[in-house]
Amino acid sequence: RKEVEQDPGPFNVPEGATVAFNCTYSNSASQSFFWYRQDCRKEPKLLMSVYSSGNEDGRFTAQLNRASQYISLLIRDSKLSDSATYLCVVNGVDSSYKLIFGSGTRLLVRP
Amino acid sequence: NAGVTQTPKFQVLKTGQSMTLQCAQDMNHNSMYWYRQDPGMGLRLIYYSASEGTTDKGEVPNGYNVSRLNKREFSLRLESAAPSQTSVYFCASSGDRKWGETQYFGPGTRLLVL
Numbered sequence: 001r002k003e004v005e006q007d008p009g010p011f012n013v014p015e016g017a018t019v020a021f022n023c024t025y026s027n028s029a030s031q032s033f034f035w036y037r038q039d040c041r042k043e044p045k046l047l048m049s050v051y052s053s054g055n056e057d058g059r060f061t062a063q064l065n066r067a068s069q070y071i072s073l074l075i076r077d078s079k080l081s082d083s084a085t086y087l088c089v090v091n092g093v094d095s096s097y098k099l100i101f102g103s104g105t106r107l108l109v110r111p
Numbered sequence: 112n113a114g115v116t117q118t119p120k121f122q123v124l125k126t127g128q129s130m131t132l133q134c135a136q137d138m139n140h141n142s143m144y145w146y147r148q149d150p151g152m153g154l155r156l157i158y159y160s161a162s163e164g165t166t167d168k169g170e171v172p173n174g175y176n177v178s179r180l181n182k183r184e185f186s187l188r189l190e191s192a193a194p195s196q197t198s199v200y201f202c203a204s205s206g207d208r209k210w211g212e213t214q215y216f217g218p219g220t221r222l223l224v225l
Contacts, residue, residue: 002153004153008151034213041219042218042219043201043216043217043218043219044154044201044216045216046213046214049213087153087154098156098159098169099156099214100153101146101153101154101155102153103151103152103153104153
């Protein structure tokens with residue numbers, strides 16, 4: 001079983017739609033969780049950290065469910081510029097500075 | 112600030128050739144990393160350096176060596192390239208060994224080994 005699993009997609013949605021991605025992680029001792037965004041042929045960039053209480057940044061909302069070991073990302077009012085691959089990232093518990101990356105969920109927002 | 116820079120951007124090698132990928136950061140970060148990214152797979156850690164003067168193996172270190180030249184620079188060397196090393200290589204850096212410390216990535220090096 002992969003340490004971090006994501007649905008690869010693609011999720012193909014119209015502009016203005018709400019879309020949600022889930023991600024599951026295998027190690028219950030993981031402490032830090034993130035969503036990174038990666039545009040085609042570019043480097044990953046931090047989108048947002050995920051806190052236990054859930055957090056929101058504009059149109060983006062991240063949730064953590066420790067009991068079920070999954071993380072979610074909700075994007076409201078999708079824009080064409082949201083088209084990208086979204087990477088779920090969890091810290092490696094053997095060394096806190098190591099990050100474990102999911103293989104990503106691809107989002108396509110159409111006009 | 113340039114952030115994290117990598118050279119070269121693209122490289123084509125023949126099997127058995129060697130090369131060094133260069134990475135530098137200007138954010139005064141302690142920790143630096145080398146990842147590879149292959150289609151359908153997440154980023155996989157090759158080597159990392161938690162601080163100047165230290166390096167450790169990551170998930171997929173075989174066929175690679177690294178040098179933390181100073182606090183700014185962290186290079187990755189392929190001594191005898193193989194087709195299985197065809198990939199996109201990303202260097203990253205972060206401020207410290209803390210949970211929740213954001214990693215900043217360079218633009219990547221696309222390597223093709225024939």
